[in-house]
Amino acid sequence: MAEIRPDGDFEARVRESFDRQKAMETIGARLTSVTPGIVEIEMDYAEALTQQHGFLHAGVISSALDSACGYAAYSLMPVDAAVLTIEFKVNLLAPGRGERFLFRGEVTKPGRTIIVADGRGYGFDADGNAKLVATMTATIMVVSGREGLKG
Amino acid sequence: MAEIRPDGDFEARVRESFDRQKAMETIGARLTSVTPGIVEIEMDYAEALTQQHGFLHAGVISSALDSACGYAAYSLMPVDAAVLTIEFKVNLLAPGRGERFLFRGEVTKPGRTIIVADGRGYGFDADGNAKLVATMTATIMVVSGREGLKG
Amino acid sequence: MAEIRPDGDFEARVRESFDRQKAMETIGARLTSVTPGIVEIEMDYAEALTQQHGFLHAGVISSALDSACGYAAYSLMPVDAAVLTIEFKVNLLAPGRGERFLFRGEVTKPGRTIIVADGRGYGFDADGNAKLVATMTATIMVVSGREGLKG
Amino acid sequence: MAEIRPDGDFEARVRESFDRQKAMETIGARLTSVTPGIVEIEMDYAEALTQQHGFLHAGVISSALDSACGYAAYSLMPVDAAVLTIEFKVNLLAPGRGERFLFRGEVTKPGRTIIVADGRGYGFDADGNAKLVATMTATIMVVSGREGLKG
Numbered sequence: 001m002a003e004i005r006p007d008g009d010f011e012a013r014v015r016e017s018f019d020r021q022k023a024m025e026t027i028g029a030r031l032t033s034v035t036p037g038i039v040e041i042e043m044d045y046a047e048a049l050t051q052q053h054g055f056l057h058a059g060v061i062s063s064a065l066d067s068a069c070g071y072a073a074y075s076l077m078p079v080d081a082a083v084l085t086i087e088f089k090v091n092l093l094a095p096g097r098g099e100r101f102l103f104r105g106e107v108t109k110p111g112r113t114i115i116v117a118d119g120r121g122y123g124f125d126a127d128g129n130a131k132l133v134a135t136m137t138a139t140i141m142v143v144s145g146r147e148g149l150k151g
Numbered sequence: 152m153a154e155i156r157p158d159g160d161f162e163a164r165v166r167e168s169f170d171r172q173k174a175m176e177t178i179g180a181r182l183t184s185v186t187p188g189i190v191e192i193e194m195d196y197a198e199a200l201t202q203q204h205g206f207l208h209a210g211v212i213s214s215a216l217d218s219a220c221g222y223a224a225y226s227l228m229p230v231d232a233a234v235l236t237i238e239f240k241v242n243l244l245a246p247g248r249g250e251r252f253l254f255r256g257e258v259t260k261p262g263r264t265i266i267v268a269d270g271r272g273y274g275f276d277a278d279g280n281a282k283l284v285a286t287m288t289a290t291i292m293v294v295s296g297r298e299g300l301k302g
Numbered sequence: 303m304a305e306i307r308p309d310g311d312f313e314a315r316v317r318e319s320f321d322r323q324k325a326m327e328t329i330g331a332r333l334t335s336v337t338p339g340i341v342e343i344e345m346d347y348a349e350a351l352t353q354q355h356g357f358l359h360a361g362v363i364s365s366a367l368d369s370a371c372g373y374a375a376y377s378l379m380p381v382d383a384a385v386l387t388i389e390f391k392v393n394l395l396a397p398g399r400g401e402r403f404l405f406r407g408e409v410t411k412p413g414r415t416i417i418v419a420d421g422r423g424y425g426f427d428a429d430g431n432a433k434l435v436a437t438m439t440a441t442i443m444v445v446s447g448r449e450g451l452k453g
Numbered sequence: 454m455a456e457i458r459p460d461g462d463f464e465a466r467v468r469e470s471f472d473r474q475k476a477m478e479t480i481g482a483r484l485t486s487v488t489p490g491i492v493e494i495e496m497d498y499a500e501a502l503t504q505q506h507g508f509l510h511a512g513v514i515s516s517a518l519d520s521a522c523g524y525a526a527y528s529l530m531p532v533d534a535a536v537l538t539i540e541f542k543v544n545l546l547a548p549g550r551g552e553r554f555l556f557r558g559e560v561t562k563p564g565r566t567i568i569v570a571d572g573r574g575y576g577f578d579a580d581g582n583a584k585l586v587a588t589m590t591a592t593i594m595v596v597s598g599r600e601g602l603k604g
Binding site: 087141 | 388389415418441
């Protein structure tokens with residue numbers, strides 16, 4: 001995607017918008033890497049985020065993957081655009097087990113109106129061994145000129 | 152689905168498992184209705200669960216819909232089975248705006264190994280008017296005889 | 303969806319576009335019902351359309367469901383718009399068994415740019431008993447003012 | 454996936470099953486590569502497979518991607534198993550334009566009961582330049598011991 005030139009200070013825009021996502025703070029998610037079209041989010045395991053077997057809840061995994069994919073898309077948008085997820089699909093490949101988790105979103109297909117991004121979620125055990133726990137495909141909309149909607 | 156006879160006290164089983172989902176407590180979700188193949192979850196708006204525009208985060212909507220669909224499926228499973236979501240797709244039809252939210256999961260296709268459930272999420276304004284904000288299709292697995300995995 | 307008023311002669315527009323889909327002719331699909339936001343397509347079983355067990359191939363089921371959902375959306379679009387499927391998800395609930403098949407697409411959420419439609423596919427045995435074989439959720443784009451793209 | 458050892462002559466099994474898919478013959482699809490966990494299918498453009506704008510129909514793209522993903526999964530299954538697609542999602546990233554097409558399915562997560570595969574479809578112009586036109590994620594079931602169901 002060498003032809004894509006991010007508009008303005010894309011990292012600052014992504015970080016500013018991410019910081020407004022209270023849901024990310026609630027689940028303890030941190031924005032650890034922002035490059036054009038690729039965004040990484042990390043978080044630690046917490047009992048408050050589990051499903052009935054003690055694993056990370058699929059919805060929490062989806063929350064982090066959705067934000068990673070959405071901001072990967074947003075990093076390539078014009079400065080005055082807002083980002084909106086239209087839909088996503090998540091495959092839960094393994095139980096959400098781990099001491100910490102990494103979620104990477106990457107733009108597969110940029111576009112003026114529609115951007116498609118794919119995400120992968122990894123769980124890390126105490127020894128730092130990674131396991132792929134989930135994949136996402138997200139369809140994201142570039143929203144322009146809508147009053148009061150930014151970031 | 153008249154032919155489906157829930158095994159044992161399905162409501163008690165569903166409630167017991169739901170209560171173990173700490174993520175539901177964290178987002179303030181309550182199990183408000185459990186019938187064979189249909190489960191409803193309700194929650195109030197909270198700033199701690201928002202995305203960057205102040206709407207309910209798509210991941211939070213997914214969390215509640217996933218639990219609603221999963222427990223709709225679980226209500227039809229044998230007493231010794233555990234429930235596991237394999238994958239789901241969410242369409243975000245409107246911003247997650249509302250004072251409170253209702254998430255209904257319903258089994259579309261029961262099965263011995265695979266159950267497919269569909270979910271709908273509604274936002275209610277201060278006057279009680281409902282708006283459809285999201286739909287989900289979830290593929291759920293009936294897990295039997297796996298050591299230490301129940302509910 | 304009483305508030306949606308189809309633009310112009312929506313049925314003629316849908317039929318004209320459907321007739322240009324050579325793939326529908328190839329699989330023997332017929333447009334049997336066109337109402338605002340709901341479209342039905344029917345087809346007979348044919349050995350030429352099977353997968354390895356002799357059932358209707360999942361891709362053929364998807365072809366008919368995609369057209370049903372796409373034209374359900376198109377029936378609500380302005381006269382100068384073109385219809386484009388962005389993505390869809392199909393759940394194969396039962397083997398594609400039957401003498402003939404019915405595919406119904408219905409708009410769940412109309413919109414100016416994005417329309418979401420849901421579809422259901424049924425197989426009928428020799429006695430006319432129907433069985434739900436597949437469901438689809440499709441995200442469809444309203445394409446306006448793109449040179450040379452109509453219908 | 455070095456730890457996966459295909460059972461028996463996986464390529465012969467895949468080819469034998471593919472040859473029974475009449476739908477693949479109908480759309481002119483050829484099985485051009487079979488390695489453990491990765492399968493490629495190629496086909497030429499044909500007017501009989503188009504949608505209303507003259508591009509390859511999304512359903513035809515899905516048919517080829519479904520078979521590519523399904524056989525990628527099947528190549529890793531035990532010799533007595535049958536392959537069944539439970540569900541898939543397709544993103545149509547660009548119009549199905551090209552002189553010929555390549556569809557690659559690859560196993561992302563092997564498993565005893567459930568296998569997840571991802572697929573990519575490419576269109577080639579007259580000069581041989583490839584363009585990514587679609588991606589798929591498919592959830593596939595390993596069916597064992599079901600009377601009369603093989604391949």
